[in-house]
Amino acid sequence: MLPFLSSHAIARFLSLLYPAISLAWRRNGDEEAIQMQLLQHKFVLEDVAGWSLEEAQPLDWIHFPKTGSSFVNAIVHLNGACPSLANFALNEDTVGSGTCWLSYWLEHKCPYVCNADKYTCPQPFHAHLPVTNYSAQRGHLVGMFRDPNQRILSGYHDDDNNFAGYTEELFTRDLGVECRGQSEVVKSLPKRPLSEFAEMWKGGMTYQLVTEHPTTVTLDPRRLQVTRRDATEAARRVRDGFAFVGLTEEWDLSICLFHKMFGGACNAFEFVDTRPSFDGKSAEQDYDDSELQGWYDDIDDVVYAAAAEVFHQNLFLFNVSQETCQECYSKRSLRLKGSLAQTAFYDESCGYWAGMFVEAGVLVD
Numbered sequence: 001m002l003p004f005l006s007s008h009a010i011a012r013f014l015s016l017l018y019p020a021i022s023l024a025w026r027r028n029g030d031e032e033a034i035q036m037q038l039l040q041h042k043f044v045l046e047d048v049a050g051w052s053l054e055e056a057q058p059l060d061w062i063h064f065p066k067t068g069s070s071f072v073n074a075i076v077h078l079n080g081a082c083p084s085l086a087n088f089a090l091n092e093d094t095v096g097s098g099t100c101w102l103s104y105w106l107e108h109k110c111p112y113v114c115n116a117d118k119y120t121c122p123q124p125f126h127a128h129l130p131v132t133n134y135s136a137q138r139g140h141l142v143g144m145f146r147d148p149n150q151r152i153l154s155g156y157h158d159d160d161n162n163f164a165g166y167t168e169e170l171f172t173r174d175l176g177v178e179c180r181g182q183s184e185v186v187k188s189l190p191k192r193p194l195s196e197f198a199e200m201w202k203g204g205m206t207y208q209l210v211t212e213h214p215t216t217v218t219l220d221p222r223r224l225q226v227t228r229r230d231a232t233e234a235a236r237r238v239r240d241g242f243a244f245v246g247l248t249e250e251w252d253l254s255i256c257l258f259h260k261m262f263g264g265a266c267n268a269f270e271f272v273d274t275r276p277s278f279d280g281k282s283a284e285q286d287y288d289d290s291e292l293q294g295w296y297d298d299i300d301d302v303v304y305a306a307a308a309e310v311f312h313q314n315l316f317l318f319n320v321s322q323e324t325c326q327e328c329y330s331k332r333s334l335r336l337k338g339s340l341a342q343t344a345f346y347d348e349s350c351g352y353w354a355g356m357f358v359e360a361g362v363l364v365d
């Protein structure tokens, strides 16, 4: 412990260390030298884990569509964030509302069960809320990033939400209501061609990172296209504004890193893949991007490259690897026992979860 080092001093130390690591990554070599450097400064790292959460709170999750809804479980289970949810998983079964469970929960429950000084529920409500005021949110942002082509293919093949069937008319009629996955009408709409869909979703992560006063929601086919210049700014925000950057492709390592940075124990819920198509655990499950016939998202590629760089830097800084994550991963095998109460709802009159999850809080091997 280094009580005489202020967090600013540590931050300054880290900012000095970053370029060296980043350079090593670009050169794709010299990793051993970096490891040595890290070993020498191990004491600093140990201290970092303690303060980084405090500095980062209230956390502000920027949730890009198809990057992993289950990340909400990592956030809400942080110490003190949403105390009544301790030992309870949020997912489609426990929340209800089908594919709209996350939207439903964020809008109707989050503000009542989470402490605003630990986690900022998306306000005004919007499941895929963009950055709304970067200067105020800088340093508090957290998020999972996904390879742009994979994100687009995952969106295209998501038959439950049928994003590819979204029409402009749908948004004209009922602007602001983002989750349409519940609607049978939406489910039955024909998908537009993949090439068209890809153009529509292109730059989607950039859009959420730089469009501070959007007139259209992220999933609206009419949303404005972003430019490479926007992508450069978005990438800068990923590097400077995010307290935590995870990669959907490296889900388990990301969860492990999250806890090394912010403390708290890894939890089975965080590994529960709420939607199979979000699963980034292994390369075999990647979508075959030859479907895109050479097309790629040259805007979001810039953002994803920045996210991957920050992610790998942090793996080094916090000594996170398959080896050092074994204890965290041992929680993966725990599964929720029993059937979960699906019918309980938020009780408006008493302002709390009424009897929700009573059966759900038991973990078994």
Ligand SMILES: *[C@@H]1O[C@H](CO)[C@@H](O)[C@H](O)[C@H]1NC(C)=O
Pocket: 035, 038, 039, 042, 319, 324
């Ligand atoms: C990383 O963790 C391993 C396993 O706990 C430990 O042996 C090693 O010293 C750590 N390295 C650094 C740089 O902290």
Ligand SMILES: *[C@@H]1O[C@H](CO)[C@@H](O)[C@H](O)[C@H]1NC(C)=O
Pocket: 133, 135, 136
């Ligand atoms: C954004 O946040 C800053 C810093 O907290 C604040 O001064 C400013 O008024 C905010 N801007 C808007 C448009 O809310």
